[in-house]
Structures are given as C-alpha cells and as structure tokens.
Amino acid sequence: MDYNTLLDLATDLGYELAMSGAETFRVEESVERVLLSYGIQSEVFAIPNCLTVSMETAEGKPMTRMRRIGYHGNDIDSVERFAGLSRAICNRKPEPQEAMQWLEQVRASRRQYSLLIHLLGNFLGAFGFAMVFGGSFVDGLCGGVCGLLVGVINRFMDSLKANQFFRTIAASFPMALLAYAMQAVGLSHNADMVTIGALMILVPGLLFTNAMRDIIFGDTNSGTNRIVQVFLIAAAIALGTAAAWNFAALLWGAPVSVESGIGLLASLPPCFIGCIGFCIIFNIHGKGGLLCALGGVLTWAVYSLIVRFGGSDLIGYFWGTLFAAAYSETMARIRKYPAISYLVVSIFPLIPGAGVYYTMQYAVQGNMDRFASQGMHTGAIAGIMAVAILLVSTSVRLWNNWKFRKV
Numbered sequence: 001m002d003y004n005t006l007l008d009l010a011t012d013l014g015y016e017l018a019m020s021g022a023e024t025f026r027v028e029e030s031v032e033r034v035l036l037s038y039g040i041q042s043e044v045f046a047i048p049n050c051l052t053v054s055m056e057t058a059e060g061k062p063m064t065r066m067r068r069i070g071y072h073g074n075d076i077d078s079v080e081r082f083a084g085l086s087r088a089i090c091n092r093k094p095e096p097q098e099a100m101q102w103l104e105q106v107r108a109s110r111r112q113y114s115l116l117i118h119l120l121g122n123f124l125g126a127f128g129f130a131m132v133f134g135g136s137f138v139d140g141l142c143g144g145v146c147g148l149l150v151g152v153i154n155r156f157m158d159s160l161k162a163n164q165f166f167r168t169i170a171a172s173f174p175m176a177l178l179a180y181a182m183q184a185v186g187l188s189h190n191a192d193m194v195t196i197g198a199l200m201i202l203v204p205g206l207l208f209t210n211a212m213r214d215i216i217f218g219d220t221n222s223g224t225n226r227i228v229q230v231f232l233i234a235a236a237i238a239l240g241t242a243a244a245w246n247f248a249a250l251l252w253g254a255p256v257s258v259e260s261g262i263g264l265l266a267s268l269p270p271c272f273i274g275c276i277g278f279c280i281i282f283n284i285h286g287k288g289g290l291l292c293a294l295g296g297v298l299t300w301a302v303y304s305l306i307v308r309f310g311g312s313d314l315i316g317y318f319w320g321t322l323f324a325a326a327y328s329e330t331m332a333r334i335r336k337y338p339a340i341s342y343l344v345v346s347i348f349p350l351i352p353g354a355g356v357y358y359t360m361q362y363a364v365q366g367n368m369d370r371f372a373s374q375g376m377h378t379g380a381i382a383g384i385m386a387v388a389i390l391l392v393s394t395s396v397r398l399w400n401n402w403k404f405r406k407v
Contacts, residue, residue: 001038003055003063007053007055007063007065008100009099010034010042011051012067013031013082013085013086014031014051014053015051016103016106016107017030017086019075019078020072020074020082021074022079022082022083024222024223025219026083028045028219030086031044032044033086037089037090038096042054047069048069048226048229049069049225050068050069051066053065073158074281074282074283075112075282076283076284076340076344077111077285079340079341080288084336084337085106118280118281119148119151120280121151121276121278121281122150122151122277122281123151123277124147124276125197125200125274125277125278125280126143126144126198127141127147127270128197128272128275129270129353130197131143131262131267131270131274132271132274132300133193133197134190135189135197139194139197140197142179142194143194143197144197145182146178146179146194146198147198147277149171150171150175153167153171153174164232165235165236168237169236172199172237172239175195175198175199176199176241177248179198180195181248181252183256184251184255191255196357200274200278200351200353202237203233204230207229207230208226208351211229214226215227238356241357267304268301271296271300272296272297274296274349275292275296275297276290278296279293282345288335288337291331291342295324295327295328295345295346296324296348299323299350302316303316303317304316306319306320314384317350317381317388318385318387321350321384321389324343324346325339325388325389325393327346328341328342328346328347352378352381355381356378358374359374359375
C-alpha cells in the first residue's frame, strides 16, 4: 500500500471540498470514509482555514498532512463533484495512484459560468428580490442594475484578492449610493427595496447556512469561526450602506423610505427569478438549479401563507426553514447530491438581509430604540432558523443510524 499517495489523496479531496464551500462535517467525513474504505483509521480536524489529517500505517508509523484553507468562494457544482468522487472511491476502492488520477480528472472537469452569465446572475438575483420584498417592476430593474455593479466590483476585488470585509464595504457603498441616486432623480420609487435586493448578493447566505449546520453537528470551533465572519460581513454591509445614506443625505437630502408590499401570487415569479440568479452565483448547473429555485419559491410561499393567516413572522421563519431543510434532504436523497446544494438556495428568501439593512438604517438615524429592537429581532430570526435546520438534520441522522443498526 502506497500510504503517502493515499494520505495525499484523502487530504487533497478534503481540501477541494473545503475550498468549494462544503460544510465542516462533510469535509471531515469524506476524508475519514475514504481512508476507512482502505482499512485505515484516521483522525481528521477541519476548521474554515485549516485541514489536518493523521493516520497510522500497518507498521505503526504515524503520518500527518496539513493544508491551509485560503480565501475561496461558493462553488456548489464542485461540492457535488468532489462528494461524488468520495462516494466512488469508497465503493470501488481503486489503487491510490488511480484514485489520484480520478481526482485530477474531476479538477479538470469543473464547470464555471462565464463572466457575462455570472453578471446576469447578479442582475436576476437583485431584480427578483427587490420585487419580492415590496418593490415595483421598475424598482426591480433598478435593483438589477445595482446588482450588476456589485458583481463587477466583486470580480475586481477577487482579482486583487481583497479580504471579505473590505470588499463588502467597497461593493455596498457605491451600490447603495446608486440606489439612492436613482430615487433622487425619479428612476425608482423605493430606494430601500432597490438596496435590499442588491444587498442580498452580499449577504453571506452559504456562510450563514454552514455556520448553523456546523454548530448543529457539534463543530463549535468551525461554527463560531463562521458566525464571526457572518457578523463581520454584516458590519461591513452596515458601514457601507450607512456611509452611502449619509453621503446621499448631504447631496440630495435624506432618502425617503416608502411603505410598500406585494401580494403572495405576485411575489412568486420574481422569487423564482431571484433564486435562479443565485443558482448562477453559487455555480449550480443543470436541472438541479431549477429544483433549487423551486425550493426557494415553495419556502417563500410557506412563510408568506403563515404570516398572512395570522402567524407571527418568527413562526413563519420557523416553518419556512423547516420546509426548506426537509425539501433539501429529500432532494439530496432522490438525486444523490449533498443537501447543502438545495438548502443554500431554498432557504435564501428567508435570509434576513432586510433586517440587517433596517438595523443599520435606524442606527444612522439615531433611533437607538428601534435599532436595538430590530437588531434583536434579526438575531431571533437567525436563531429560529437554526433550530428548524437542527430538527430536520438531527431527525435525518437519527433515521439513518437506525436503518444502519437494523441492517
């Protein structure tokens, strides 16, 4: 047995999963299962910026590999491909050298959308969610333009390898300023909805989802690390949009908030369009993207129906998230893909981007009572969503363990 190649294989596989945005438990379990399929017990420890794999040869020689996890984006297609490779290696147990060739083939076959398609995803995501949260069709178009601006700035910051905090400020400030300018010249009616729609691109949806799942599965170090990143990005969004609000107030007067809303049936098509946009942003290909977008629409419908029939918004968030998690687990088992592929988009309409925006706005206006109230409410939404994901994920794991014991 070529232990060096085998350990390199397992470590490289875990590294690629982590760099694609996979959950911590998936990274650790994939490495452990690959090595166990060759009869080797291992110890795997993964956190968002590091992966360590230790094993012992048949002669009792200890071996360890460590890889640093650098800056990376969200690539769901690669998560699916490397997770599939892990299952294939466990089932077929090829020689380590052959398995390494499989790994190289998967690396070479990864798909990426072109820059134009990626920018289209930014436009569709911002366009759709600007309307979902209450904007008019014109507001949606303005939101799409702001989303394009965010996409261009993000790509430029990627080329500079800028840290997440700075790049979020760099994108949120000009985007929000453009939204306020559009309202000032009469192009849009509701700058808040335009801004919130474009802000959804910057809201760390996958990071938030993975943080909740890491904490749920007991990976508290990793989960805490990700939660801190979520708070830092939220703070960057707040700083960027707050600076834009103040600058706009100096140039044109304080932007005016307009109360608006949209009916449930009218919100479903733009919700689907927005979710398709985020499928592109998260690099989801094929009919899986349509299923993810369908999950997002159904999740939004569940939430909206509960609220419209008298339930509190927190109850709506709970049942909407519960549905999204159950839908994701079901699709994962039907199509043999990781549940995160479906969850990240299905849950996206419920990610509290509007809560982050309004919390910031109240702080800028000096309304500290409403700032505290809105901030605590946004935190409560995150907590109730985590509980819903916990119930579904834990139930599925218990069911799988029970089936395994029966066998």
